[in-house]
Amino acid sequence: MIDETDAAGEPTTPGDPVNTPKTAAKPGFVASVAAFVRRHRLAVSITGGVLALALLGTGALSAGAAMNAPAEASAATTTPTPTADPARPAPAAAIAPSRIRTCSVADRAADGRLAAMQAQVVNAATGEVLYDRGGTTPSRTASVMKVLTSAAALSVLGPDYRATTTVVKGSEPGSVVLVGGGDVTLSRTPSGTETVYPGAAHLDELAAQVRAAWDADPANPPLTKLVLDASYFGGDEWEPSWDLVEREDGYMSSITALQVDGDRDDPTANTSWRSADPIGRAGEAFADELGGIAVIERGTAPSGAAQLAQVSSPTVAQLVDKALVVSDNTVAEMLARLVAIKTGSGNTFGAINQGVLQGLAAYGLDTTGITIVDGSGLSDNNAVPPSYLTRLFVKINAREANLGVIMDGLPVSGQRGSLSYSDRFAGDNAVADGAVSAKTGWIETGYTLSGVIRAQDGATLTFAIYALGDVSDDTKQAIDTLTTGFFLCGDNLSNQ
Structure with missing residues (x-):
């Protein structure tokens, strides 16, 4: 026990424990307390509560109780029942210290090709952040954005939802x-042809339904006019912050509610030149299937018009797979726009x-600070x-x-999609083949990667890496x- 001093600064004998019974007050001590009170009436009146707490540890509280108690209480010899002091809450259980981790990636993280690097790694089983470099700062994601778009689509639309063309x-x-x-996957190729979109509907099937329904009514005149209604999507067809080179190089189409084959020149190639008029191209292709069409124009369907035909897109689950495994930008924008419409946004x-964001709310994660400009991640x-990504990937x-x-839709290192290309996880990095399931990202101002690692020691890690700024093609290797x-480090990953 620590020695304490009295009002004059002299050492005092440590008081008995608070719960130790006393049959009488100590006369010398009581006198000294009374003298102190007479000399310092004002101070005592202001700080009485503090003084009482200070005296509690010296035994003065017991002495004071004895001075003010009835005579019979002073002579009592029974032990009082201890009562809890409401001003002293029980201390919380001590938090076990995190173990010291010794596996460093400092040399790898110092690679200049990573430019302005942000990263975070989490143990998926415990939720512990093992590694963090700017992990809470919102930044551009490149195509990793497709993970958020897909998660929102699965929440709002559901995995079995299909978009319908009528x-x-x-x-x-x-x-x-x-x-x-x-439905951006609708194809102008003959039914039975495999395009870049497995399970896509075909215009020839739609045209056959129209012809059958039209010819079934003898009162119908010859079919000569086709109106194109793309009003399901509104506003700009090209996001203003996107670089037009993405369309010219074949990575993105204009975003319209009516188009075929993602507006590709080659329906069988993931990367293929796109036009500036996907609606017009779709109309011409459908007119060719119908035959006899002399006029094609833009417009909207009459309210309550009789339906003649319909075909449906692949399911959301199939579209998510396509958006992730080869990073299909047009499909990602289709999903994002359908989510916005379904939520009433x-x-x-x-x-x-x-x-x-409304779709992501279903997962219970804080989205504060997140800004979503598009579904594909092309925007800076x-x-x-x-x-956010490390928590979502948990x-x-x-x-x-x-x-x-x-x-199930993520690329896998050395095995599937954009992580199986010859320039990914090659050389010494091939040791992680099959162990990394993650979404890749690339725009002119950054490369990204985020997903799940089945570590060498058996731990499951979630991670996100952004390499932003002055990057080059070999940033992927870094x-x-x-x-x-x-x-390689697994749960022994050091944050140093």
Whole structure:
């Protein structure tokens, strides 16, 4: 016990423990207390509570109780029942210290090719952050954004949802209206042909339904006019922050509710030149299938018009797989726009932020600071912290709700999709082949990678790496090397 001093600064004998009974007050001590009170009445009146607490440890509280108690109480010899002091809450259980981890990736993280690097690694089983470099700062994601878009689509639309393209009777005799329902996978190739979109519907099937329904009514005049209704999506067809080179180089189409084959020149090639008029191209292709069409124009379907035909897209689960495994930008924008419409947020680029965030709310993670400009990640104006991705991937890895669809759709190091290309996880990094399931990302101002690592020691890690700024093609290898370091370290990963 620590020695204490009295009011004059002299040492006092340590008091008995608070719960030790006393049969009488100590006269010398009581006198000294009384003298102190007479000399310092004002101070005592102001700080009485503090003084009482100070005296408690010296035994003075027991002495004071004895002075003010009835005579019979002073002579009592029974032990009083201890009572809890409400001013002294029980201390919380001590937090066990985190063990010291010794496996460093400092040399890998120092690679200049990573430019302005942000990263975070989490143990998926414990939730412990093992490694963090700017992990809570929202930044552009590149195509890793497709993970958020997919998660929102699975929440809002569900894995079995399909977008539908319909044909209805027009307001004029001899006319029909082709109504786009947002299906960018609809194909102009003959039925039975495999395009880049497995399970896609075909225009020839749609045309055959129209002809059968039209010819079934003898009162119908010859079919000569086709109206194109793409009003399901509104606003700009090209997000203003996107570089037009993405369309010219064949990575992205204009975003319209009516188009075929993602507006590719080559329906069988993931990367293929896209036009500036996907609606017109779709209309011409459908007119060719119908035959006899003399006029094609833009418009909207009459209210309550009789439906003649319909075909549907692949399921959301199939579309998510396509958006993730080869990073299909057009499909990702299709999903984002359908989410915005379904949530009631709107049908333009400007509605995507609200719609996707509403979809993500179902997973119970804080989305504060996140900005979503598009569904594909092409915009530099997107902002998501790596920490959001590491937490979302914990849920994806656990296959919560419908998130197992994302887990199954991710590229896999050395085995599947964009992580199986010859320039990914090659050389020394091949040790992690099959162990990394993650979404890749690339725009002119950054490379990204985020997903799940089955580490060498058996731990499951979730991670996100952003390499932003002045990057080059070999930044991908620097990201792979750092990821391989995480794989080798596992739960022994040091944050130093």
